[in-house]
Amino acid sequence: MFEKAFRVKSNTVIKGSDRRKLRADISASFPALSPDELSELVPNKDELNVVKVYAHKGDAVTFYVLHKNPIFFQIEKHIYPTVYTLWRYPEMLPALRTWPAVLQKLVGGADLMLPGVVVPSCGLPKVDRGDCCAITVVGNRAPVAVGTVTMSTSDMMNSGMKGRGLNVIHTYMDQLWAFGDKTAPPIIANAEETAEALAREDSGEEEEGGGTGEEEEGGGELHPGPEGMGLTDSNSTCPNIQELSLAEGDTEKGEGVGGEEEEEGDDEQDSRSPQEQMDELLLQCFFHALKAKVKKADLPLLTSTFLRIHMVSCCPGGRQLDIKKSSYKKLSKFLQCMQKDHQLVKVKELSKGVESIVEVDWKHPELRSFVAPEDGGSVDGPNEGGGGGVGGGCEVPYHPPEITAMYMVTARLEPLFTDAQKRKGAALQAAEVRSIITDYVKKNDLVDENNKNFVTINPALCDGLLEKSEYNEIAKLKWDDLFTRTLGKMQQCHQLQLPGQRAVVKKGAVEPIDISVASRGSNKKVTIIKNLEVFGLDPSAVSAALQHRVQASAVLHPAPGAKDRVLVQIQGSQINHVGKLLLDEYHIPRKYIQGLDKVPKAGKKK
Structure with a gap:
């Protein structure tokens, strides 16, 4: 209810x-x-x-x-x-x-x-x-x-x-x-479950996974969060952070020793499962980001920003951080583990559906003893900008994503792409589509013998490109018309390539950054900015930059109907300032910014 x-x-x-x-x-x-x-x-x-x-x-x-x-x-x-x-x-x-x-x-x-x-x-x-x-x-x-x-x-x-x-x-x-104080549930032991656990201990039975200390304590703990709203499973324990520190210590001690010992270490590294290797990489990037990139002034820091901007940039060259391949599967579960079992960070839901890191134990012995590996990302000092921040001292400059228009193969056109091994759902650039269709026409001898500028329509082209009313009327198409019709019948999509991340293909056109002006109580104007995350921009950093520019208060709110997104709301009609920030500082192409034409005209002076 x-x-x-x-x-x-x-x-x-x-x-x-x-x-x-x-x-x-x-x-x-x-x-x-x-x-x-x-x-x-x-x-x-x-x-x-x-x-x-x-x-x-x-x-x-x-x-x-x-x-x-x-x-x-x-x-x-x-x-x-x-x-x-x-x-x-x-x-x-x-x-x-x-x-x-x-x-x-x-x-x-x-x-x-x-x-x-x-x-x-x-x-x-x-x-x-x-x-x-x-x-x-x-x-x-x-x-x-x-x-x-x-x-x-x-x-x-x-x-x-x-x-x-x-x-x-x-x-x-x-x-x-x-509506209350949003406290988490207490841990109340269940007498029956405790008795069953003691009976298992007495009988010498062990659970699968070896029976860690966390299992012996008898259960998980509830933590608030949009993704991890349940209990932490008593069988899914945090990997021991000591293993990461020990591995790094061994690396330091082994520097300059014979190559034989190094090869043995490599063999031991390769013997671990991919999930264990990803767990270690996740911990390494976590410690590295806290120690080298995040400052106290950055808090509270959105958890999504912490992963996307800070942790990803600390990933060693040649490796890719993918939390779904770790034992945690979700960032919220990993941060809960860091909060519950190690008291390294404190995470709170400052607004509904949006979690932030609000505290970091900078004096924690595990954090202080962490030594960043030589290939652990290009960071020379703490990042004050929070990712994509202008004038915030960010040593890694923001680069806009590469956006490529693409076309997806539909079921109706799949027969034309079968020879090229492209199934339904395959995303292709316009040049690739043109090349595949050209090969298809030549392979099936469809070029008109009398006029090379025309292509004869066969049943597959007829079903895929022509309307029903055109079946008996059109027998040939010009090359340009053939390519235009093919692209028109394919589903539009786009490829988004953010710096340091895997390229992602999404259906439809790219969502532009939306800037609008709304009225609040007493006819006060506020400027609202949406979809910053699409372009890898940190809303909190953009909010801070705008506050500095226009000297007005700005707040973050969850974006309605969009999971894991927030919008920036700043006092006054600030479309001009927002446009200059996005165009001049972040270099976002104008075609991906919506609302710049809504600048209110200045009234006549009396």
């Missing part, structure tokens, strides 16, 4: 009579609460607010807010606890347990299906249809969601644990949770 933003109608302090009624309703709905616990939740003197909101689907909902955290919410006379309340009193509701990965689906608005429920050895809790129930994850008894069950416990078992089990109303990381 709260996966999308809601609209607040009113926010008032609760009356004394309503406070007593609320306490009575909570006591009747949740008899497991003791009188003392009830008094803590609904105190007599502390300020308790009643907030009335409209959910995104129009439902009227009432929040009860204590100490800036919503503790209960009411929908059509039914009252439910929030996750903040359940973290204090996890026993007040029966709970169904699921796997950590399922949490991401629940946050997105999905309901809990019975195949995803983990049945403990003691059996499921006793519930009836419509009862309020919590959801926990394996390894932590702190609830992460609240909802109503769709069937009784006996019906669940009789159905073979198939079908919908619980209608989810509120989850950790949704908009109701964000």
Whole structure:
């Protein structure tokens, strides 16, 4: 219900009579609460607010807010606890347990299906249809969601644990949770799981993967984040950073020793799996970027910017940093590991869906002892510009991406490209298309004998290039018309080549940087800049450069409908200044900037 933003109608302090009624309703709905616990939740003197909101689907909902955290919410006379309340009193509701990965689906608005429920050895809790129930994850008894069950416990078992089990109303990381102080769930050990772990230890059983210390501690930990909203899996432990330091220390000691020892080291390096090698490269670039590129003044720093600008530039020559090939798969999971297990950085979601590094432990022994390898990227000092920053002391100048117009083979035209081994979906430049079509025509003897400027239409060309109304009318085409029709029938796409990164082919035309002026309260003007990330520009660096130029405040907001993108909003109508910055400093071609023609004309002087 709260996966999308809601609209607040009113926010008032609760009356004394309503406070007593609320306490009575909570006591009747949740008899497991003791009188003392009830008094803590609904105190007599502390300020308790009643907030009335409209959910995104129009439902009227009432929040009860204590100490800036919503503790209960009411929908059509039914009252439910929030996750903040359940973290204090996890026993007040029966709970169904699921796997950590399922949490991401629940946050997105999905309901809990019975195949995803983990049945403990003691059996499921006793519930009836419509009862309020919590959801926990394996390894932590702190609830992460609240909802109503769709069937009784006996019906669940009789159905073979198939079908919908619980209608989810509120989850950790949704908009109701964000209305509070946005704290992460505590770690509450599960007595049953702990007992099972101890029994396995006594019997000498070991989990696959060797049983690391993190597994012995009994579970993962919840961390906020758009990608890593679930628990860190207890089996996926952080690779030991000591191995990286040790490997670098061995390299230093081995310098100048015989070539035999170096060859042995190379053999040992090659014996590791590609995933292990990528893990080591990821750690190396992480330490190198923190030590050589990021300054305290750069914080808070967008995590996407940290990877794209700082870590990628620290990658040794001849190697490519690809986090998807590591054991972490996602940047958020890697940074959670650096935060949780090593206390190297602190990551927060400063705005919805946008994570930033807000703190770095510069005195951490592992960071201080790190020595950058000789081939570890061309960085001579800290990067103050944050990537793509003008006037920020960035020693690596910004270079605009290379954008190449391309054409994608469609199913209708695939027979014309079969001889060239180009299947449906292959992206080609116009010159390649021209060459392949020329070869096809010559190979099939389609050049007109009487006039070499014409090409005879065969069935494949007819099906691919002609409209139905033209089947009986056109028997020949000029070469230029042939190429024009071929390109017109192919799907437009473009190749984007950012410096230091792999070229990416995307469908459609390239999204231009969009500059617009909007009105805010009291007819104040603001300038909004979108799609900077498409061209490898760091929005925070552009924002800082504009602030310096126009001496006006600028803020970053999540871009609506675009994942992992933010827009820059700066006070006043600043289209001229934005245009000069993008054209003169960043050298973005004018054709890729939209909105420069919307500069307001100066009014006549009186």
